Amino acid sequence: MDNLTSQYKDVWVFAEQRHGVITPVVYELLGEGKKIAGETGSDLCALLIGKNVSSLADELIMYGADKVYVADDPLLENYTTDGYTKVFSDAISKYKPEIVLYGATHIGRDLAPRIAARVNTGLTADCTKLEVDPEDKKLKQTRPAFGGNLMATIICPDHRPQMSTVRPGVMEKAAKNETNRGTVIIVDLKLQAEDIRTRIINIIKSKKNIVSLTDADIIVSGGKGLGCPEGFNLIKQLADVLGGSVGASRAAVDAGWIDHSNQVGQTGTTVKPKIYIACGISGAIQHLAGMSQSDIIIAINKNPDAPIFSVADYGIVGDLNQVIPMLVEAFSEHRTQTA
Ligand code: FAD
Numbered sequence: 001m002d003n004l005t006s007q008y009k010d011v012w013v014f015a016e017q018r019h020g021v022i023t024p025v026v027y028e029l030l031g032e033g034k035k036i037a038g039e040t041g042s043d044l045c046a047l048l049i050g051k052n053v054s055s056l057a058d059e060l061i062m063y064g065a066d067k068v069y070v071a072d073d074p075l076l077e078n079y080t081t082d083g084y085t086k087v088f089s090d091a092i093s094k095y096k097p098e099i100v101l102y103g104a105t106h107i108g109r110d111l112a113p114r115i116a117a118r119v120n121t122g123l124t125a126d127c128t129k130l131e132v133d134p135e136d137k138k139l140k141q142t143r144p145a146f147g148g149n150l151m152a153t154i155i156c157p158d159h160r161p162q163m164s165t166v167r168p169g170v171m172e173k174a175a176k177n178e179t180n181r182g183t184v185i186i187v188d189l190k191l192q193a194e195d196i197r198t199r200i201i202n203i204i205k206s207k208k209n210i211v212s213l214t215d216a217d218i219i220v221s222g223g224k225g226l227g228c229p230e231g232f233n234l235i236k237q238l239a240d241v242l243g244g245s246v247g248a249s250r251a252a253v254d255a256g257w258i259d260h261s262n263q264v265g266q267t268g269t270t271v272k273p274k275i276y277i278a279c280g281i282s283g284a285i286q287h288l289a290g291m292s293q294s295d296i297i298i299a300i301n302k303n304p305d306a307p308i309f310s311v312a313d314y315g316i317v318g319d320l321n322q323v324i325p326m327l328v329e330a331f332s333e334h335r336t337q338t339a
Contacts, residue, residue: 005098008160011037012097014088015046015060015068016107017053018079025103027063029166031174032130033101034064036139039132042098043067047187049087051077054184061182063174069095071187075196078203079107081114082196089118091187097161099139101130104165112165121159127166138162144266149285169214169270211245211261213269218244218277221264221291222252225280225301225320229257234324235279241331247271247291249281265290279320283308300324 013029015022030044037044043066048056050072057068071087088111092100100115102108104126116123124141128151131140138155139162145152156162213219220242222235232246239246247269248262264271266286276294281287283299283306291297292311299312300320309315316323 005158005160008096008098010042010045010067010095010097010099011040012069012100012161013044013046013065014100014102014108014111015048015056015065016103016105017048017050017056020050020053020056022056022059023103023105023107025105025108025166025168026060027173028168028171029101029103030060030063030065032166032171033099034174036099036130036132037066039134040098040137045069045097047071047088047091049076049084051075054186057182057184061180061184062176062178064177064180065182067183067185069185069187071189073189073191075191075193078200080196080198080200081110082198083191084111085114085118086195087187087189087191088115090190092119092161100161100163102163102165104167108165112163116163119161121161121163122154122156123163123165124154124156125165127164128170130164130166130171139164144289211259213245213247213262213264213271216245216271216273218242218275219247219264219271219273219291219294220244220277220279221247221249221281222258222279223249223281223287224251224255225282226252226257227280229255231280231320232258234320234328237328238277238279238324238331241328241335242275244273244275244277247276249284249287278308278312279324281308282306283311 011033013033015026033044045067046060046065047069051074054070060068102112127141127143129142140153141164142153220239247264248258253260253263266289270290272293274295276291277298279300297312298314299308300316300323304317
């Protein structure tokens with residue numbers, strides 16, 4: 001280990017919070033961070049940033065943090081790139097963590113690259129696996145590359161800290177232990193109002209229906225083959241009659257036909273329902289990555305050579321505009337008879 005890297009120690013987790021509620025991925029980072037800290041013989045620390053957030057420190061300790069650094073200031077009430085970057089970068093320069101983990105949330109994805117540039121280190125974005133090299137104790141950061149066709153393992157040999165954003169829902173959550181004890185350190189801030197170039201005038205929450213696909217037993221998904229946004233009315237009818245949820249391919253989401261929370265696949269949700277019905281979805285590798293573990297896969301596609309048929313248990317070659325109404329009718333009748 002050279003002089004530079006030997007000055008750095010401890011594993012840090014960005015304890016992202018919104019309106020005083022810790023973001024779920026933080027518990028996953030604490031779970032993973034604890035393992036890494038164990039293997040590198042260091043402490044697990046969390047950095048809390050916000051206004052009146054010190055009361056959250058106890059919770060982080062119960063979930064495994066040995067130390068919680070608290071940066072509390074009225075200027076940090078709402079997330080701003082400038083404010084958080086300054087506070088976080090100053091803390092890194094002062095306390096010198098060896099590893100820093102962020103959730104790959106909207107905030108984490110915005111913040112981590114800024115900090116990487118500010119403190120002159122590397123960042124591996126959207127990691128799905130972290131390991132410590134048993135030989136040299138460096139962090140091995142794995143993430144999908146080349147459109148998900150291969151997994152790349154990346155190291156940061158010459159700069160510190162080693163930093164990753166971690167995809168939510170992949171790592172195991174830390175277990176809560178109310179008897180855990182830890183230290184709370186108040187960070188001495190040098191933040192001025194002029195450091196923040198953005199002024200937040202108002203925050204308006206969008207009223208969208210976020211779907212939960214992870215727990216659904218039946219998912220009916222629609223793709224670009226639906227032809228238009230109204231095609232999702234057909235998908236919804238079939239989902240309703242089966243008591244299922246509506247999923248989508250990225251092409252349908254990118255076209256603006258449906259919300260991203262419905263997207264299944266590598267950059268959407270990974271699902272494992274009892275029944276997955278893919279309608280007008282070609283079966284690109286990135287889509288398959290999110291649904292191929294489903295118990296039963298049914299595909300409806302007018303192209304008999306569509307790759308989706310290679311993973312389907314049942315394939316229906318035909319126009320979905322004809323096939324789906326027939327299925328809705330058949331299942332409705334079945335439901336009436338069994339009621
Ligand atoms: P298309 O590929 O255009 O397929 C449409 C299908 O509909 C065709 O097979 C066609 O035969 C069929 N069809 C057309 N009309 C009808 C009809 N009337 N009746 C029946 N069938 C019909 N994709 C995802 O889904 N999820 C992801 O998370 C995701 N992440 C990605 C990440 C990266 C980094 C990249 C590069 C790509 C990602 N993609 C993802 C995109 C992916 O590569 C495909 O572009 C996308 O899945 C295609 O969507 P689709 O199957 O709906 O559209």
